[in-house]
Amino acid sequence: MLAFFPALYPDEMLYSACARYHRRSGNLSIKATMKDLFESTTASAVVDLPNRLDCLRRQLPAGTLTTVDRLIKENTLLPLYSPFLPRNRVDKMIAWMKGSTHGGGIHMAMGIMASSVPAPRYLRFCPECLAADESQYGEPYWHRSHQAAGALLCHRHEVWLCESDVPTAAPQNKHAFVAAPVPNGKYLPQSYERYFQHCREITRSVAWLLSHPETESSGLFFLRKKYLHHLRQMDLASYSGRVAQRELLERFTAHYGNCFLEQIHCRIDIDSQDNWLNRIVRKPRKASHPLRHILLIHFLGAGLEEFFCTSVPENRPFGRGPWLCLNPAVSHYRQAVVRRCVISRNCETGEPVGHFYCSCGFNYARTGPDRERSDKFRRGKILEVGSAWEAELIRLAEKEGKSLRATARSLGVDVKTVIRYLARLADCQQEENFIEDGQSLIERRTRWHALMAKHPQKGRKELRTLGSADYCWLYRNDRKWLIENLPPVKSRKGTAGRRVDWPDRDRELGAWVGPVAHAIRYAPGRPVRVTISAIGKKLGALGILQRNIDKLSQVRTSLEGVIETRAAFGIRRVRFAERELLRRGESLEAWRIVREAHLRPGYPASVAAEIERIIYAFKKGVMHGYEI
Ligand SMILES: [Zn+2]
Ligand SMILES: [Zn+2]
Numbered sequence: 001m002l003a004f005f006p007a008l009y010p011d012e013m014l015y016s017a018c019a020r021y022h023r024r025s026g027n028l029s030i031k032a033t034m035k036d037l038f039e040s041t042t043a044s045a046v047v048d049l050p051n052r053l054d055c056l057r058r059q060l061p062a063g064t065l066t067t068v069d070r071l072i073k074e075n076t077l078l079p080l081y082s083p084f085l086p087r088n089r090v091d092k093m094i095a096w097m098k099g100s101t102h103g104g105g106i107h108m109a110m111g112i113m114a115s116s117v118p119a120p121r122y123l124r125f126c127p128e129c130l131a132a133d134e135s136q137y138g139e140p141y142w143h144r145s146h147q148a149a150g151a152l153l154c155h156r157h158e159v160w161l162c163e164s165d166v167p168t169a170a171p172q173n174k175h176a177f178v179a180a181p182v183p184n185g186k187y188l189p190q191s192y193e194r195y196f197q198h199c200r201e202i203t204r205s206v207a208w209l210l211s212h213p214e215t216e217s218s219g220l221f222f223l224r225k226k227y228l229h230h231l232r233q234m235d236l237a238s239y240s241g242r243v244a245q246r247e248l249l250e251r252f253t254a255h256y257g258n259c260f261l262e263q264i265h266c267r268i269d270i271d272s273q274d275n276w277l278n279r280i281v282r283k284p285r286k287a288s289h290p291l292r293h294i295l296l297i298h299f300l301g302a303g304l305e306e307f308f309c310t311s312v313p314e315n316r317p318f319g320r321g322p323w324l325c326l327n328p329a330v331s332h333y334r335q336a337v338v339r340r341c342v343i344s345r346n347c348e349t350g351e352p353v354g355h356f357y358c359s360c361g362f363n364y365a366r367t368g369p370d371r372e373r374s375d376k377f378r379r380g381k382i383l384e385v386g387s388a389w390e391a392e393l394i395r396l397a398e399k400e401g402k403s404l405r406a407t408a409r410s411l412g413v414d415v416k417t418v419i420r421y422l423a424r425l426a427d428c429q430q431e432e433n434f435i436e437d438g439q440s441l442i443e444r445r446t447r448w449h450a451l452m453a454k455h456p457q458k459g460r461k462e463l464r465t466l467g468s469a470d471y472c473w474l475y476r477n478d479r480k481w482l483i484e485n486l487p488p489v490k491s492r493k494g495t496a497g498r499r500v501d502w503p504d505r506d507r508e509l510g511a512w513v514g515p516v517a518h519a520i521r522y523a524p525g526r527p528v529r530v531t532i533s534a535i536g537k538k539l540g541a542l543g544i545l546q547r548n549i550d551k552l553s554q555v556r557t558s559l560e561g562v563i564e565t566r567a568a569f570g571i572r573r574v575r576f577a578e579r580e581l582l583r584r585g586e587s588l589e590a591w592r593i594v595r596e597a598h599l600r601p602g603y604p605a606s607v608a609a610e611i612e613r614i615i616y617a618f619k620k621g622v623m624h625g626y627e628i
Contacts, residue, residue, distance in 0.1 A: 020141065057071075078213075080148055081290055086220055117289040150202050151206040325360060342585050355383060448470050484519045574593055
């Protein structure tokens with residue numbers, strides 16, 4: 001343990017305190033000092049990021065309050081680097097500084113940063129600080145803020161720094177601690193004079209970083225997010241995050257000037273896609289030198305403090321959910337109940353478009369971003385009206401007999417929309433039969449299907465008895481559908497022996513193939529493949545189709561025209577899956593579509609191509625979505 005160790009002065013390098021120890025210790029050789037401080041005669045004196053600090057801490061005199069972490073924060077250059085590195089790399093560097101006994105590894109840990117901007121070759125000092133320190137403390141010392149690459153001024157006195165003749169790097173300085181700056185140091189080149197403003201900004205930033213060692217490293221992606229925010233404000237990045245690289249390079253080099261950038265080792269090769277400025281804003285995987293971050297932050301018009309201490313407004317053009325349901329037909333109209341919002345981008349204007357999906361089935365879009373508080377009540381296109389809205393439309397227009405105009409007003413749409421939806425309902429649900437005894441066609445059809453499913457063994461006659469009300473109504477109003485949805489005719493004893501009039505049978509069945517295939521194909525719900533057996537079952541003539549198809553030429557021709565190949569059915573399934581996923585507000589990805597479409601591995605190439613087409617179209621439009 002040491003008998004004494006000099007107290008560290010403000011902004012003093014740990015190296016400098018070790019040098020003062022060496023001078024005061026009276027040790028004749030530097031090796032003796034190394035042994036005192038680090039218990040090793042082969043340790044190196046490191047200026048910027050020293051190691052063996054745990055060892056040094058153990059040697060400090062009893063009663064010394066400082067900790068290794070404090071030494072790292074207050075007396076090394078690590079706080080300059082750490083805000084621009086991933087947290088795990090900072091932790092590695094700290095572990096290395098504490099424990100490692102090998103020199104040199106730290107710069108490897110920093111990645112490319114060390115090589116891109118070289119560290120100053122000689123220790124620097126400010127002549128005014130030198131005089132001030134001598135009068136205040138009785139001795140000069142090496143300041144930490146004077147040793148950072150790119151910091152050419154003293155941040156306190158705003159005068160140019162002088163370069164001493166004490167080299168910073170091994171091997172010249174490997175085993176030496178040189179204490180006092182020599183008074184005959186030379187000023188840094190006068191060529192910097194005309195860049196005084198830029199130099200002052202850099203110097204102040206370096207000083208800020210060193211005096212705020214708690215500035216958290218939030219990772220490279222966090223940095224990029226911040227950069228994008230500021231770039232957007234300067235019109236240099238789009239809403240989606242595409243950076244106008246060329247324009248950025250031009251404006252950046254115009255701001256600093258190539259000569260200055262060259263002198264501080266931050267020249268930009270404007271013709272290379274892989275220059276450092278592009279990398280910083282585009283590829284957050286690689287770390288960049290703090291000096292380059294400082295240059296960019298200042299170019300973006302932000303100070304370091306603003307950059308690190310204010311949070312970026314989140315990229316949520318429609319705010320945080322839940323969002324309002326804008327369906328006037330439901331009781332939760334204008335209430336914040338929508339929990340799903342998918343955001344796409346208008347290809348031409350780049351503006352964000354929100355797609356809002358409410359559980360009531362009403363889905364709408366709005367072009368953003370929301371600026372006024374009232375914007376959240378604004379509705380763009382209706383994507384889907386949902387059953388509650390449709391029911392209200394029918395209630396108003398049909399039951400209450402309101403005028404189209406009044407109906408439109410109540411539902412918050414224009415007259416044209418009302419007409420369109422009424423026509424659509426009439427078209428697909430046979431409007432004239434839609435309501436009778438307060439029961440809809442759909443309800444009756446559903447009930448009939450349920451009855452059939454409940455009694456799969458029962459024949460037509462028995463079902464007719466069990467569900468006579470629906471049967472009669474459907475027979476009267478929806479006969480075509482009913483016939484398509486009856487169980488197969490049971491073969492009776494003796495049928496086999498009876499002579500069949502095949503041409504007559506062929507005509508009769510042949511006429512039904514088309515409508516039945518159509519019904520299978522356009523039935524609501526999950527797609528069912530149009531096959532001979534599906535048609536046969538619906539016709540109640542599966543056996544005949546399977547055994548006697550050679551006698552039924554017309555049926556065969558009709559079947560050939562309607563049955564679906566595996567590929568055609570696969571494509572239909574994929575499109576159904578697309579609609580389902582979009583309806584649920586989920587993003588379109590290949591695996592999701594395959595799962596939703598129930599595709600088995602080895603599906604045809606044309607199906608794969610359709611999936612690709614759908615995803616391409618989606619990716620072009622939709623950027624991201626979120627759910628709360
Ligand atoms: Zn100074
Ligand atoms: Zn709703």
